[in-house]
Amino acid sequence: MSIWPEEHVATAHHGEGFDTVDMTINVGPQHPATHGVFRMVLTVDGEMVVDCEPYIGYLHRGLEKLSEANDYRQAMGYWDRTDYLAGLVCEQAYCMAVEKMGNIEVPERAEYIRVIMSELSRINSHFMFLGAFGADVGSFGTSFIYAWRERERIYDLLEEVAGDRMFPTYVRPGGVAMDLPENFEARCRWVLSSVYQGLEDLDGLLTGNEIFVERCSGLSPVSPETAIKWGLTGPMIRATGLPWDIRKAEPYSIYDRIKFEIPTGKQGDVLDRFIVRLAEMYQSAKIIEQCLDQIPGGLVLNPKLPRNLRIDNGECYVRVEGTKGEYGVYGLARGGNKAYRMKLRSPSFCNLSALREMVVGNYVADAIIILGSLDIVLGEVDK
Amino acid sequence: MTNENPAPAEAAAPAFPGIAAAIHAALPGVPMTARETSTDVDIRVAPGDLPAVVEALKDREELAFDYLRNMVGLDMQEAGLEVKYHFYSFKHGHSLQVTVPTPPGNPHVPSLTPYYPAANWHEREAAEMVGLVFDGHPNLKNLLLEEDLRIHPLLKAHPLQAIEIVQGIEEGKPGFEF
Amino acid sequence: MTGLPFLFGDPFFGISWLDAIIRILIVVGVMTLIVVYLTYGERKVVARFQQRLGPMKTGPYGLLQGFADAFKLITKEDIRPRNADRWVFEFAPYATFIPVFLVLVTLPFAENWGVRNLTLGVFFVFSVLGLNIVGVMMAGLGSGNKYALLGGVRAAAQMISYEIPLVISLLAVAMVAGTLNLNEMARLQDGRPFVLVQPLAFVIFFTAMLSELHRAPFDIPVAESEIVGGYFVEYSGIRWSMFQLSEYASLWGFSVFGSVIFFGGWAWPYGDELGWGFQLFLTMLKSFIFILAVFWVRITLPRLRIDQLMNFCWKVLIEVSFLLLLVNGFFLYYEWPQEILAIVNWLGAAALLAAVFYRGRRGSRAAQLVGTYRQAAQAAQAAKVEAS
Numbered sequence: 042m043s044i045w046p047e048e049h050v051a052t053a054h055h056g057e058g059f060d061t062v063d064m065t066i067n068v069g070p071q072h073p074a075t076h077g078v079f080r081m082v083l084t085v086d087g088e089m090v091v092d093c094e095p096y097i098g099y100l101h102r103g104l105e106k107l108s109e110a111n112d113y114r115q116a117m118g119y120w121d122r123t124d125y126l127a128g129l130v131c132e133q134a135y136c137m138a139v140e141k142m143g144n145i146e147v148p149e150r151a152e153y154i155r156v157i158m159s160e161l162s163r164i165n166s167h168f169m170f171l172g173a174f175g176a177d178v179g180s181f182g183t184s185f186i187y188a189w190r191e192r193e194r195i196y197d198l199l200e201e202v203a204g205d206r207m208f209p210t211y212v213r214p215g216g217v218a219m220d221l222p223e224n225f226e227a228r229c230r231w232v233l234s235s236v237y238q239g240l241e242d243l244d245g246l247l248t249g250n251e252i253f254v255e256r257c258s259g260l261s262p263v264s265p266e267t268a269i270k271w272g273l274t275g276p277m278i279r280a281t282g283l284p285w286d287i288r289k290a291e292p293y294s295i296y297d298r299i300k301f302e303i304p305t306g307k308q309g310d311v312l313d314r315f316i317v318r319l320a321e322m323y324q325s326a327k328i329i330e331q332c333l334d335q336i337p338g339g340l341v342l343n344p345k346l347p348r349n350l351r352i353d354n355g356e357c358y359v360r361v362e363g364t365k366g367e368y369g370v371y372g373l374a375r376g377g378n379k380a381y382r383m384k385l386r387s388p389s390f391c392n393l394s395a396l397r398e399m400v401v402g403n404y405v406a407d408a409i410i411i412l413g414s415l416d417i418v419l420g421e422v423d424k
Numbered sequence: 425m426t427n428e429n430p431a432p433a434e435a436a437a438p439a440f441p442g443i444a445a446a447i448h449a450a451l452p453g454v455p456m457t458a459r460e461t462s463t464d465v466d467i468r469v470a471p472g473d474l475p476a477v478v479e480a481l482k483d484r485e486e487l488a489f490d491y492l493r494n495m496v497g498l499d500m501q502e503a504g505l506e507v508k509y510h511f512y513s514f515k516h517g518h519s520l521q522v523t524v525p526t527p528p529g530n531p532h533v534p535s536l537t538p539y540y541p542a543a544n545w546h547e548r549e550a551a552e553m554v555g556l557v558f559d560g561h562p563n564l565k566n567l568l569l570e571e572d573l574r575i576h577p578l579l580k581a582h583p584l585q586a587i588e589i590v591q592g593i594e595e596g597k598p599g600f601e602f
Numbered sequence: 603m604t605g606l607p608f609l610f611g612d613p614f615f616g617i618s619w620l621d622a623i624i625r626i627l628i629v630v631g632v633m634t635l636i637v638v639y640l641t642y643g644e645r646k647v648v649a650r651f652q653q654r655l656g657p658m659k660t661g662p663y664g665l666l667q668g669f670a671d672a673f674k675l676i677t678k679e680d681i682r683p684r685n686a687d688r689w690v691f692e693f694a695p696y697a698t699f700i701p702v703f704l705v706l707v708t709l710p711f712a713e714n715w716g717v718r719n720l721t722l723g724v725f726f727v728f729s730v731l732g733l734n735i736v737g738v739m740m741a742g743l744g745s746g747n748k749y750a751l752l753g754g755v756r757a758a759a760q761m762i763s764y765e766i767p768l769v770i771s772l773l774a775v776a777m778v779a780g781t782l783n784l785n786e787m788a789r790l791q792d793g794r795p796f797v798l799v800q801p802l803a804f805v806i807f808f809t810a811m812l813s814e815l816h817r818a819p820f821d822i823p824v825a826e827s828e829i830v831g832g833y834f835v836e837y838s839g840i841r842w843s844m845f846q847l848s849e850y851a852s853l854w855g856f857s858v859f860g861s862v863i864f865f866g867g868w869a870w871p872y873g874d875e876l877g878w879g880f881q882l883f884l885t886m887l888k889s890f891i892f893i894l895a896v897f898w899v900r901i902t903l904p905r906l907r908i909d910q911l912m913n914f915c916w917k918v919l920i921e922v923s924f925l926l927l928l929v930n931g932f933f934l935y936y937e938w939p940q941e942i943l944a945i946v947n948w949l950g951a952a953a954l955l956a957a958v959f960y961r962g963r964r965g966s967r968a969a970q971l972v973g974t975y976r977q978a979a980q981a982a983q984a985a986k987v988e989a990s
Contacts, residue, residue: 066748088908098568103584105553106577110584141462179818179905186652237983246902251959252819253904269491269514272542283514290517357462358494358510358521371496371508382578386494386510394545405752406822406907423568 063091066405070099076173076412077419081396083408090408093400095393100423108383113139113214113350116380120370121208123385125420126169127162127364129155129199132212134361137293138370138383139214142355146343151216152295153336157229158202158211160325160332164236165195166364167318167325170416171243174315177413178256184246191239198232201225214350215343226333233326240322248319254312261399261411263309271395275366275388276317277415281309287362299331311414318416351378358386365389365416387421441465443518446487450480464510466521471533474524478539481511481520488515492540497550499579504528505554509536526556535561553578625717629706637850638668644850644897651901671843678839685746686836694744695837695844698737702852704730709858710785712868712881723784724776727859728769731814734852735761738823738833741845745836753832756908757823761814763915768810770923771803774930775863778943784859788867792874795866799940800930802950804864806923808895811856813911815849818900822908853893861888922954 063084070078078099084092104123108116120135121128133155140147168188175184196206202221203209211218247253268278278285284303288296304320306313352374360369366388373382392415400408440448442465444458454477458467469477481489489511496508509522524533535558536543547558548567555576558564566573576582642657642664649656657664682691708723710716720726735758742754775796779787787796797804813820824832834845861867865888868881906914926947933943 064748066752098566098570101568103577106584144462175904179821180901180903182648183652183901186654190653247904250904252906255910256904256907270541272492272540274493285514291519355462356466358464360493367493369494369510371494371510373498382496382498384494384496390545391542394542404907404909 068409076417079417079419079422081408081412083400083405085405088404088406090400090403090405093397093408095396097390097393097419097422100419102420102424104385104424105383108380110379112378113352113380116383117210117213118208120385121210123387123420123424124166124363124365124368124389124418125207126418127159127166128208129158129162129203129212130361130363130368132210133159133294134359134363134368134370135383136212136214137361138357138359138372139350139352141357141359142372142374142380143214143350143352144355145215145346147216148340148343149295150220150337150339151341153332154217154221154341155212156294156296156299157329157332157336158199158217160329161195161199161229161232163325163364164322165192166418167322168192168195168239168243170318171247171315174410174413174416175243175247177410178247178253180246180250180253184243187239187242187246191236194232194235198228201228213342215346216341218342220341229329229333233329236322236326240319244319248316256407256410257312257315257414258310259308260311260407261403263399265309267395267398268309271398272391273366273395274391275363276314276321277309277366277392279303280306280313280317282307287360287367291360293359293361295332298335299328301328301331311410314414314416349378351376352380360386363388365418365421366392368421385421385424387424389415389417389419389421390424393417393422443487443520447477447480447520450484450487451477461521464519464521466508466523468523468525471524471526474522474536475534477522478536482539486516488513489520490514492536492542492546493519495536495543495546495550497554497556497578499554499581500525501580502528505531505556507533507550507556531556532559533557534559537561552576555579622717626707629711629717630703633706633851633854634847636854637847638672640668640850640854640893641671641846642668643893647894647897648901651898675839675843680840681836681838683746683836687744687746690740690744691746691836692841694737694740695841695848696737697740698734699844699848699851701730701733701737702848702855704733705852705855705859708784709855710788710862710867711858711885712878713789713874714785715878716785719783719785721783724772724782724787724863728765728772731765731768734814737848741837742833745833747836749835750833753823753835757816757833759908760816760820760823760911763912764810764813764820764919767806767915767919767923768814770920770927771806771810772863774803774923774926775800777927777930777934778940784862784867788862788869789874791866791870793870795864795870797864799944800864800926800947802922802926802947802954805951805954806919806926807860807864809919811860812896812899813915815853815856815896817853817896819903819905820911821900821905822911853896854889857889857892857896858885861885861892918954918957922950926950 063086066083066085068081068083070080080096080099082094082096083090102119102122104119107119111119117132117135121132124131139145168191172185172188172192175188176182199209200206202225203211203218205211263273263277263281265278265281265283267273268281268283274285282305284305286303287293288301289303301324304317304324306317353376355372355374358369358371360367362368367386368388369386371382371384371386372380375381396412396415399411403411440458441460444456444465444467447467448456448458454469454473456467456469456473456477458465460466467477481487491512491514492509493512494508494510498506498508500506504526505528506526507524509524511520511522513519526533531554533556535547537547537558538560544561544563545567547556547561548564550556551558551561551564552566552569552573553576565571569575569577645667646656646664657667660666660670682688705727707717708720708726710719738757738761739754742750742752742757745751745754776782776787778796778800779790781787781790812818816824824834834842837845858867862885867888868885870884872880929946929950930943932938933940933946
């Protein structure tokens with residue numbers, strides 16, 4: 042079996058002074074810049090990319106098949122490993138799908154806790170983006186370490202609350218697994234103040250930097266119509282200027298009680314995506330602070346849930362504002378304690394499908410930056 | 425359209441709830457049924473009618489469904505394969521689910537790639553996972569599985585097993601050539 | 603001159619070639635030690651800038667890290683890819699290393715002490731620099747790897763382009779100094795280093811030097827996060843370490859060179875009076891400060907893309923350096939006062955730096971978006987602090 046795609050026969054250019062042949066470069070699954078096991082085959086003419094074919098599926102772990110073979114609570118362990126940088130957002134989405142199918146109520150305190158955890162995960166994931174994107178652009182190492190300091194603090198906080206840093210299976214159908222510790226509010230406010238400081242550091246390092254701006258400004262601009270056509274969501278579509286955020290457009294949980302803004306860009310280029318993500322982190326911090334002010338007391342888990350959760354009939358498509366875009370869970374239940382079909386609509390999958398459109402016509406070095414600005418996480422893409 | 429709906433329709437519910445009424449009004453000639461799921465309105469159309477329905481969804485002003493957000497391929501066992509689409513309209517803010525059942529043994533559905541480029545990868549994935557065939561798709565190759573694999577893992581008949589014995593890996597011989 | 607008599611003045615044993623060999627051995631020995639510690643030093647400096655510690659385990663404070671690395675690399679398997687062009691591949695590391703050695707021949711480390719005191723010192727350095735490109739191209743083409751080819755081609759284009767501003771800025775300084783002899787240049791800076799008289803030449807030299815050394819922000823040929831090493835990606839073990847060695851050695855060589863030409867080398871501030879020990883110390887101190895500046899720039903700045911890099915060279919640096927040469931020529935021919943020349947140069951340097959910064963500001967209208975959010979967040983926090 043040949044590893045080269047058959048369509049990419051090298052095209053020879055004649056008559057422009059001398060004969061040249063397009064070169065195929067394999068930005069292979071093992072590469073420091075591809076944020077995971079992802080492969081794309083670039084056909085380049087000199088330094089200009091003429092064609093790009095992405096190959097995914099290296100991290101395909103059979104999420105949907107396993108969700109059909111495990112009951113609703115067991116399958117949770119697979120779902121938070123999809124977007125592994127922000128596991129709690131995935132958990133919330135999956136639990137909302139199970140609750141919608143089974144008509145399960147969630148106590149209010151649990152909703153607030155879920156939102157706080159989701160927003161902390163969002164800040165975490167965006168810090169990862171800031172660090173990795175800085176590395177892609179070339180300030181190798183410095184942006185990583187600045188971002189990691191804050192991520193470690195958030196992970197410590199998550200460990201105190203949920204018991205685990207990345208995949209806590211803390212959110213359960215019907216609420217959350219356990220209540221917050223007593224000193225949570227003080228700890229959380231301390232973490233937020235440190236997050237503000239980290240954002241200032243990274244902002245000063247990257248945003249005002251002339252070289253960074255030169256590299257990113259004007260690169261692969263996307264119009265709102267193109268974004269809608271290709272199914273781009275999240276910071277990708279907000280960077281084009283369309284203020285669409287599922288937390289505001291189709292509010293779920295308690296987001297309708299919280300005031301926050303939607304940062305938008307102007308032309309959807311790489312710099313705008315970076316700025317939008319940076320600004321979103323401030324908004325997430327604002328949301329967490331409001332939640333900490335408003336959180337009520339009470340139970341954190343629906344007490345009427347049976348030990349063996351059975352759902353006879355249910356169908357739903359729950360969408361949540363994931364860190365990369367619209368994280369959708371489609372669920373179909375037809376009796377029993379296992380789902381009949383669960384499908385993940387992952388934002389990175391849909392954002393990545395537009396890669397070819399965005400990369401063709403730019404330089405090889407820019408292809409890497411554009412891929413970094415998509416902010417994909419391969420667990421989501423490959424399910 | 426002889427399949428049973430998974431959820432029982434309530435006796436007092438209208439025949440075309442919500443946005444489905446507008447769609448039925450826009451396409452009187454197309455036979456469709458509608459119901460409500462927990463989150464959306466769901467209409468059911470035959471594969472042959474799908475292009476007409478999608479064109480109406482996209483082009484008509486009061487519908488204006490410009491965003492295909494999701495696509496699911498399902499295996500309904502004896503009832504055949506099904507495809508579900510989820511649409512959203514940025515202009516009006518309404519969302520819709522479209523179910524397209526295919527008769528068993530004939531899993532052909534017209535491709536939506538000419539209308540919505542976002543459908544490209546979703547259709548490839550549905551095709552390889554349950555075995556649907558999308559007519560008119562420009563590049564229906566395997567996406568998540570290996571290029572030469574011809575199994576459909578998400579079929580209910582395909583068992584969940586520890587190792588998929590398809591790679592032909594023998595002792596001392598790798599399964600592929602460098 | 604006091605001190606060890608056989609190291610200065612007449613050739614050792616009266617045999618000039620033996621004396622040359624001994625001097626070379628001394629310089630190369632010092633250079634090897636310095637390069638080994640530069641690998642350690644860079645990691646420590648970079649780590650400190652990034653809020654971490656760097657090597658700490660091998661030896662006290664990690665001081666033996668360089669030797670540990672060298673030992674490990676020597677014991678690695680020497681892999682040669684099948685597609686590689688055998689002799690080109692094998693000779694490329696040496697071809698990169700030889701020009702560095704040659705540059706070290708002319709550098710004065712203390713008064714009148716170098717391997718050889720060439721009258722055409724600066725000119726010799728220019729001519730030898732070009733050989734670096736040959737080594738890089740050999741590595742890129744001979745590796746049989748597309749990434750290496752990309753890296754080699756980018757590197758060749760970049761090095762050839764940036765040699766021009768490098769050479770012209772040095773020529774401008776040589777015009778003011780009136781000599782090409784490096785020792786004489788250092789001696790002439792007894793009272794006042796040339797950087798005060800020719801700051802624009804220094805800025806151009808520093809930028810071009812970063813580019814010749816493939817250092818950030820001009821390190822696209824060795825872009826680690828894209829083409830994973832560029833032209834030396836196929837090398838392993840001792841061959842790879844030769845590339846690294848030549849990079850650090852040329853970094854050190856350039857630093858000594860730059861400090862001799864612009865900062866007075868061994869002569870300023872009190873070099874003439876305090877003996878060869880102090881002069882040696884001055885040379886080392888200045889070169890290490892230079893190296894620290896290079897590390898600092900590397901850690902902070904992202905990298906330029908190849909076409910931006912070339913644009914910057916051909917559309918900005920070359921014009922400015924030619925202008926500098928012309929202005930210097932006018933001033934020296936018409937014997938206008940040197941102070942006015944210095945002022946004109948300072949204005950030129952300020953203008954160049956301002957233009958570079960201004961171009962960055964122009965594109966960052968988005969940064970204002972973040973600024974407003976940050977201000978709003980801080981205002982909200984301040985309000986909360988006041989309220990509580």
